[in-house]
Amino acid sequence: MSEVLKKPKAELHMHLEGSLEPEMLFKLAKRNNISLKHNSVAELKQAYKFNNLQEFLDIYYQGMSVLQTEQDFFDLTYAYLEKSHQDNVVFSEMFFDPQAHLERGIKLATVFNGITQAITQAKTTLNITASLIPCFLRHLSEDNALHTFDLLMDHRDKFIGIGLDSSELGNPPSKFKRLFDKARNEKLRLVAHAGEEGPASYVWEAIDILGIERIDHGNSILTDETLIKRIAKDKIGLTMCPLSNQCLQVVSDLQNHQALTLLNQGVKVTLNSDDPAYFGGYVNANYQALIDELKLTDQEVSHLIQNSLDVKFV
Ligand code: HPA
Ligand code: ZN
Numbered sequence: 001m002s003e004v005l006k007k008p009k010a011e012l013h014m015h016l017e018g019s020l021e022p023e024m025l026f027k028l029a030k031r032n033n034i035s036l037k038h039n040s041v042a043e044l045k046q047a048y049k050f051n052n053l054q055e056f057l058d059i060y061y062q063g064m065s066v067l068q069t070e071q072d073f074f075d076l077t078y079a080y081l082e083k084s085h086q087d088n089v090v091f092s093e094m095f096f097d098p099q100a101h102l103e104r105g106i107k108l109a110t111v112f113n114g115i116t117q118a119i120t121q122a123k124t125t126l127n128i129t130a131s132l133i134p135c136f137l138r139h140l141s142e143d144n145a146l147h148t149f150d151l152l153m154d155h156r157d158k159f160i161g162i163g164l165d166s167s168e169l170g171n172p173p174s175k176f177k178r179l180f181d182k183a184r185n186e187k188l189r190l191v192a193h194a195g196e197e198g199p200a201s202y203v204w205e206a207i208d209i210l211g212i213e214r215i216d217h218g219n220s221i222l223t224d225e226t227l228i229k230r231i232a233k234d235k236i237g238l239t240m241c242p243l244s245n246q247c248l249q250v251v252s253d254l255q256n257h258q259a260l261t262l263l264n265q266g267v268k269v270t271l272n273s274d275d276p277a278y279f280g281g282y283v284n285a286n287y288q289a290l291i292d293e294l295k296l297t298d299q300e301v302s303h304l305i306q307n308s309l310d311v312k313f314v
Pocket of ligand 1: 053274
């Protein structure tokens with residue numbers, strides 16, 4: 001591991017449910033009497049081979065079925081914060097998927113209580129400042145999102161913004177215009193996944209129609225010069241996730257990853273882990289992968305780390 005990675009950094013794109021390690025998944029299944037399709041950790045890990053985003057999402061939604069109680073959400077969150085502390089993360093703005101839990105009959109209070117207790121404890125024990133950004137599932141309707149938004153507002157003091165995730169193709173940002181207008185009125189910070197599998201036009205929509213302040217992924221902007229200039233000029237952060245992109249075949253090879261080219265064009269690129277339990281590593285492993293494959297210099301790594309601190313919300 002490179003020395004430069006010891007610098008304090010922010011992680012801005014990590015789905016808590018995607019930090020559920022196979023070992024914990026089995027432990028929680030046992031604790032909650034839930035039967036699993038796979039018979040062992042090794043067998044489960046064998047299933048972690050994905051040709052695209054949807055194949056991953058199917059397994060990710062299955063995996064989170066073991067999360068049932070406040071204690072489960074506490075354990076999940078605290079384990080992630082311990083791991084990121086080892087990677088010198090001092091700020092983390094963490095995603096979670098409220099609709100995926102509501103659909104399974106889990107109350108928002110259960111989710112929020114478990115997660116926020118872990119955040120409070122980690123502030124004291126690990127000196128990490130962690131915040132929450134609930135993401136809306138874009139494969140569901142905007143009406144479902146608006147209803148969920150109303151439920152979330154009962155917990156307004158526990159999150160800083162909203163995001164948009166799940167199956168991108170066929171679910172453009174414009175589908176959620178009313179939701180993002182409502183969130184803006186509540187002074188919430190706004191982010192959205194865009195340009196992971198979707199075209200550059202989805203990134204334009206996220207900026208111009210939803211008014212987002214950071215783009216999650218954004219790989220496809222490299223195809224649009226005008227868009228790159230706009231994102232650089234407005235200092236819109238790009239929360240990129242190299243190991244995720246490799247696992248979901250968003251890039252054919254990490255040597256073709258867009259991060260360095262975009263950084264050199266003045267875009268506020270940051271590196272993040274997305275779903276670390278599924279994609280083979282936490283945030284520093286994502287930096288190290290690009291150090292190895294794109295031969296990033298210490299100066300470039302420091303620039304990426306500084307960007308993470310510049311575009312964080314908290
Ligand atoms: N993309 C979209 N939705 C997600 C992802 C992702 O990388 N991870 C968890 N939900
Ligand atoms: Zn993501």
